[in-house]
Amino acid sequence: xxxxxxxxxxxxxxxxxxxxxxxxxxxxxxxxxxxxxxxxxxxxxxxxxxxxxxxxxxxxxxxxxxxxxxxxxxxxxxxxxxxxxxxxxxxxxxxxxxxxxxxxxxxxxxxxxxxxxxxxxxxxxxxxxxxxxxxxxxxxxxxxxxxxxxxxxxxxxxxxxxxxxxxxxxxxxxxxxxxxxxxxxxxxxxxxxxxxxxxxxxxxxxxxxxxxxxxxxxxxxxxxxxxxxxxxxxxxxxxxxxxxxxxxxxxxxxxxxxxxxxxxxxxxxxxxxxxxxxxxxxxxxxxxxxxxxxxxxxxxxxxxxxxxxxxxxxxxxxxxxxxxxxxxxxxxxxxxxxxx
Amino acid sequence: xxxxxxxxxxxxxxxxxxxxxxxxxxxxxxxxxxxxxxxxxxxxxxxxxxxxxxxxxxxxxxxxxxxxxxxxxxxxxxxxxxxxxxxxxxxxxxxxxxxxxxxxxxxxxxxxxxxxxxxxxxxxxxxxxxxxxxxxxxxxxxxxxxxxxxxxxxxxx
Numbered sequence: 001x002x003x004x005x006x007x008x009x010x011x012x013x014x015x016x017x018x019x020x021x022x023x024x025x026x027x028x029x030x031x032x033x034x035x036x037x038x039x040x041x042x043x044x045x046x047x048x049x050x051x052x053x054x055x056x057x058x059x060x061x062x063x064x065x066x067x068x069x070x071x072x073x074x075x076x077x078x079x080x081x082x083x084x085x086x087x088x089x090x091x092x093x094x095x096x097x098x099x100x101x102x103x104x105x106x107x108x109x110x111x112x113x114x115x116x117x118x119x120x121x122x123x124x125x126x127x128x129x130x131x132x133x134x135x136x137x138x139x140x141x142x143x144x145x146x147x148x149x150x151x152x153x154x155x156x157x158x159x160x161x162x163x164x165x166x167x168x169x170x171x172x173x174x175x176x177x178x179x180x181x182x183x184x185x186x187x188x189x190x191x192x193x194x195x196x197x198x199x200x201x202x203x204x205x206x207x208x209x210x211x212x213x214x215x216x217x218x219x220x221x222x223x224x225x226x227x228x229x230x231x232x233x234x235x236x237x238x239x240x241x242x243x244x245x246x247x248x249x250x251x252x253x254x255x256x257x258x259x260x261x262x263x264x265x266x267x268x269x270x271x272x273x274x275x276x277x278x279x280x281x282x283x284x285x286x287x288x289x290x291x292x293x294x295x296x297x298x299x300x301x302x303x304x305x306x307x308x309x310x311x312x313x314x315x316x317x318x319x320x321x322x323x324x325x326x327x328x329x330x331x332x333x334x335x336x337x338x339x340x
Numbered sequence: 341x342x343x344x345x346x347x348x349x350x351x352x353x354x355x356x357x358x359x360x361x362x363x364x365x366x367x368x369x370x371x372x373x374x375x376x377x378x379x380x381x382x383x384x385x386x387x388x389x390x391x392x393x394x395x396x397x398x399x400x401x402x403x404x405x406x407x408x409x410x411x412x413x414x415x416x417x418x419x420x421x422x423x424x425x426x427x428x429x430x431x432x433x434x435x436x437x438x439x440x441x442x443x444x445x446x447x448x449x450x451x452x453x454x455x456x457x458x459x460x461x462x463x464x465x466x467x468x469x470x471x472x473x474x475x476x477x478x479x480x481x482x483x484x485x486x487x488x489x490x491x492x493x494x495x496x497x
Contacts, residue, residue: 215448297453 033057036097036104040068043086043109057098061091064108078187081111094256116187123177126196130204131170137208138163149214156218158226162211162294165233169286172237180244182251203302210296219295226293233289239282242268247279260325273329274337276321277314281335284310311335343395349475357384360426364461367442368433376432380425383418390414412483419479423472430461437461 036057040050050071055064065077081090084100086109097106138159142150154160210216219225246269250259263270271278287303314335321328333340365377394411397403436442443457 210447210452210454213447213452217448217450217452220450295450295452297451 034104036102036106038064038097038106038108040082040108040110043083043111046086049110055097057096059097060093061095061097062093064097065093068110075110075112076116078116079113081113082108083111085109113189115190117190117193118187119183119185120177122188122193122196123181124174125193126200127170127173127177129197129201131167131174133201133204134163134166134170134208137205137212140212140214144209145214152214154212154214154216156216158218158293159211159216161226161230162290165230165290165293166208169237169290172241176241176244180248182248182253184256203298203305207294207296207298207302210298211294217295219293225295229289229291229293231289233286233293236282236285236289239268239271240279240286242266243271243279243282246272258324260321260328271337272332274332276318276332276334277310280310280314284335311340314340342399349478356426359464360429363443364430364433368436370436371429371432374429374432376425376428378425380422380429383422383425387415387418387422408486412479412486415479415483419476423468427465427468430465434458434461 034057035053036055036059038050038052038055039048040052041047042049050068052064052067055067061082062077065080065082068080068082069076083090084102084107088109090111091100091108100106137144140149140152219229246264246266247261249264250261251257261272263272268282269278271281275281284303284307287299287306291299291303311334318332318334360380365372371377390407390410394403394407397407437444438458441457443455445453445455447454
């Protein structure tokens with residue numbers, strides 16, 4: 001359901017250290033390069049974990065993390081949080097050593113972020129689950145409904161349509177994860193995959209159970225209701241995809257630049273005029289469409305929970321846009337035009 | 341805001357108590373004469389009398405050691421007592437819930453939703469298994485912290 005915003009992808013491989021360019025002339029360089037020393041202490045115990053000497057002044061935090069991993073291989077770079085103050089904010093990978101407020105001997109504090117897993121892996125797992133699980137219910141695999149219903153098919157058109165929509169939605173998400181999104185962060189804590197998968201897989205099973213149930217009741221207003229719902233669903237799917245593409249195009253591959261998103265020629269992106277995170281707006285719209293289509297209370301509850309979470313994310317994103325950009329368009333609301 | 345207790349843990353406890361009273365004991369009249377009801381009512385009552393005295397005296401900055409001791413010691417007996425009373429009451433209510441189809445919705449219906457209160461109650465009972473030890477050991481840990489602290493202070497008086 002969630003389309004977290006696409007931002008610059010961090011190459012998941014290690015960044016190789018650029019060495020100093022060898023001087024072309026045979027002359028000795030007149031200026032001596034001032035090397036830094038970096039000591040890394042544990043943020044909690046203040047124990048000295050590592051001492052690096054002869055660090056290039058233009059070395060980045062990412063490079064320092066790589067050096068640290070050499071002496072402590074169990075703490076791969078994604079797991080390291082390095083900071084200037086034990087209780088302060090984490091330094092970014094792109095921060096350059098000599099630009100930090102440190103003397104020539106820098107003291108960095110290390111905190112272990114715990115086992116990490118890549119965003120891509122989490123997304124693929126959490127989205128593949130619902131796709132597969134829903135189909136188990138759709139095909140009425142044994143032990144779900146009574147044995148006399150095994151492998152039977154629903155006589156309601158809307159049930160088949162719902163399966164197509166649900167499956168399309170998650171296939172779209174999987175493809176976007178692989179080909180569209182540009183992630184700001186490479187990894188997240190490992191425990192998130194259990195939390196997220198429980199949420200997605202659990203709700204998928206719960207919804208699918210009722211929609212594909214032999215005693216399913218089709219929508220009260222029949223074909224009209226289904227047609228309207230389908231229109232909303234398709235429109236919002238296209239909208240959501242358009243926003244994902246627009247966000248992708250904001251950021252060249254390999255960079256982590258952040259820019260204000262603006263409407264493009266694609267009419268679906270015109271929602272940017274009113275809203276900071278139209279991808280979430282369209283996502284909620286899709287699920288409202290699906291709710292109307294299936295007239296199923298668990299779907300409504302899933303939409304509500306998702307809406308709540310996306311609103312929290314949208315408000316956070318909106319706040320960071322406002323903080324970062326002085327000229328951020330004032331008309332925009334986080335997720336619902338004028339309201340939220 | 342007024343006392344330093346965790347909002348999450350406290351609301352959990354309040355919710356569980358409200359649930360026991362309204363959703364179980366009040367709703368299923370047949371269990372109202374069970375001994376298990378007496379068990380948890382007594383446990384809760386004694387706990388709360390001590391707990392609120394503790395908070396009141398703490399706020400007045402005049403906390404008798406006895407109250408502090410009672411709050412952090414009697415739970416060792418009262419807590420399991422309360423939990424046993426709660427579980428036994430829910431268990432006693434089960435057959436009546438099933439028979440009456442209490443608070444349950446079955447298919448088919450136009451909202452395509454179902455809810456089996458009987459199964460839900462069983463699930464609630466199962467949840468006690470991970471939750472009770474956590475809360476209990478949290479209190480034991482608090483006890484060690486609070487009561488040993490006092491000992492140190494008293495040594496220097």
